[in-house]
Amino acid sequence: MxxxxxxxxxxxxxxxxxxxxxxxxxxxxxxxxxxxxxxxxxxxxxxxxxxxxxxxxxxxxxxxxxxxxxxxxxxxxxxxxxxxxxxxxxxxxxxxxxxxxxxxxxxxxxxxxxxxxxxxxxxxxxxxxxxxxxxxxxxxxxxxxxxxxxxxxxxxxxxxxxxxxxxxxxxxxxxxxxxxxxxxTIPSSSAQMEMKFSFKKLIDKSALPIAVVGGALAIGYSGILSFVSVYAKELDLISAATYFFVVYAIFLLASRPFTGRWFDKYGENVIIYPAILSAAAGLLLLSFSTSTFTFLVSAAFVGLGFGSLTPALQTIVIRNATPTTRGMATATFFTLFDSGIGIGSYVLGMIAASTGYGHLYLILSFFVMGCLGLYYFLHGKGQTKKIKQPQKQEAHI
CATH class of the missing domain: 1.20.1250.20 (MFS general substrate transporter like domains)
Known part of the structure; x- marks a missing residue:
C-alpha cells in the first residue's frame, strides 16, 4: 500500500x-x-x-x-x-x-x-x-x-x-x-468566510487551549533565545555558545524522522510529554553548567524538547481546525507563542538581574515542568491512545 x-x-x-x-x-x-x-x-x-x-x-x-x-x-x-x-x-x-x-x-x-x-x-x-x-x-x-x-x-x-x-x-x-x-500551486479554501468583521473571529476557539500551552512553553524558550549567549560569557564559555544551537539542531534533526511518524501513529501525548521533560531537563542541566561538555549536553536536551514541541503543537492546532479556519488557527497559535517569547524576554531579564542566569534557568526548568500539568488539563487528558498495528507501507517520496 x-x-x-x-x-x-x-x-x-x-x-x-x-x-x-x-x-x-x-x-x-x-x-x-x-x-x-x-x-x-x-x-x-x-x-x-x-x-x-x-x-x-x-x-x-x-x-x-x-x-x-x-x-x-x-x-x-x-x-x-x-x-x-x-x-x-x-x-x-x-x-x-x-x-x-x-x-x-x-x-x-x-x-x-x-x-x-x-x-x-x-x-x-x-x-x-x-x-x-x-x-x-x-x-x-x-x-x-x-x-x-x-x-x-x-x-x-x-x-x-x-x-x-x-x-x-x-x-x-x-x-x-x-x-x-x-x-x-496554492490550494484555495473550499468555502468562503462571511465577510462581516467580528472580533470573535480574531481567535480560533479550537486552537486556544494548545495556543495557551504553546505560549507558556515559549516563555521557557525565550530564556534560551535571549540569554544563553550572555550566560555563556558569564561562565567564560563563549566559544561553547557558538556551538550551542548547532548541537541543538543536530539532535533536533536526528529525532525528526521518528517524532513525526510516532505522532501520526500513536498520538500527540507520546511526543509532547517526553518533549516537555527533555526541555525541562536541558534547562536544569544548563543552570548547573560549569564546563563546555555540560553546556552542550544541555543543548541536546533542549533541542530534543523545544524542537519537537513546536511542530507537534502546531500539528494539533491544524488538525483540530476546519479547512476554512486553518489560517485563523495558525494565527491564534503564533499570536500566543510570539507573546510568550516577548513577555518572557522582558520578565526573565528582570529575574536574571536579581538572581543571576544560573538561578534563572533553574526557575525556568521547574516552570517548564509545570507545563506538563497545563497540557494535561487543557488537552492531554482528553486524548485516547491511537496505537495502530505496524503495517508494511511503501513510501512514495
Missing amino acids: KREPLWTKNFIGVSVSSFFLFLTFYLLMVTLPIYTMEELNGTATEIGLVVTSFLIGAVLVRPFSGIWIEKIGRRKMLAIALAIFLLSTFSYIFSSSLITFLILRFLHGIGFGIATTATGTIVADLIPDSRRGEGMGYYAMSMNIAMVVGPFLGLTLIQITDFTMMFIICTGLGLLAIISVLFV
Whole structure:
C-alpha cells in the first residue's frame, strides 16, 4: 500500500520560502543590536526597542492575518506579506535615525507575521492527513535550520563586510523567499468566510487551549533565545555558545524522522510529554553548567524538547481546525507563542538581574515542568491512545 506523497514540488517550495524568511529573521536578530549600538548610537534600552518593535508588529497583525488569509486568499496574502517583508529589509539601507529604523522594524514585523502565518496555513493544506505530524515536523525543520545558519551567517558578515552590504544580502534572501513560491500551486479554501468583521473571529476557539500551552512553553524558550549567549560569557564559555544551537539542531534533526511518524501513529501525548521533560531537563542541566561538555549536553536536551514541541503543537492546532479556519488557527497559535517569547524576554531579564542566569534557568526548568500539568488539563487528558498495528507501507517520496 503506497503512502500519500509528502515531498511534492509545492511542499518543498513553501518550506524553502519559509527557510529564507526565518534565515533573514535570525540573521538580523543577532546583528541588529550591534548595528543599533554602533551605527545609531543606541543605548541598551533602545537596542531592546529594536527587538520589541518587530515583535509588536508581528503579534498585533497575527490575529487579523488569519481572517485576511481566508477572506482574501492564501496566495494574495502571501504575496502582499512577502512584498512588505522585502521592502522593509531593503529600506534598512537608507535608514539614518533610530525613529525611522523602529518604524521599519515594526513594518518588517507585520510582513513577517502575515507571511509566516500564510506559509504555515498553506503547508497544512498541502500535507496529506495521514502524514500530518510527519509533514509538519519536516516543515518545521526549515525554521530550525535557519536558526543555526542565520546567527552564524550574520556574525560572519559583520566581520567581513559593512552593514549596508549585510542589508543588501538580506534583501537577496527576501527575493529568494518570493522566488521559491512563484511556481507553487496554492490550494484555495473550499468555502468562503462571511465577510462581516467580528472580533470573535480574531481567535480560533479550537486552537486556544494548545495556543495557551504553546505560549507558556515559549516563555521557557525565550530564556534560551535571549540569554544563553550572555550566560555563556558569564561562565567564560563563549566559544561553547557558538556551538550551542548547532548541537541543538543536530539532535533536533536526528529525532525528526521518528517524532513525526510516532505522532501520526500513536498520538500527540507520546511526543509532547517526553518533549516537555527533555526541555525541562536541558534547562536544569544548563543552570548547573560549569564546563563546555555540560553546556552542550544541555543543548541536546533542549533541542530534543523545544524542537519537537513546536511542530507537534502546531500539528494539533491544524488538525483540530476546519479547512476554512486553518489560517485563523495558525494565527491564534503564533499570536500566543510570539507573546510568550516577548513577555518572557522582558520578565526573565528582570529575574536574571536579581538572581543571576544560573538561578534563572533553574526557575525556568521547574516552570517548564509545570507545563506538563497545563497540557494535561487543557488537552492531554482528553486524548485516547491511537496505537495502530505496524503495517508494511511503501513510501512514495
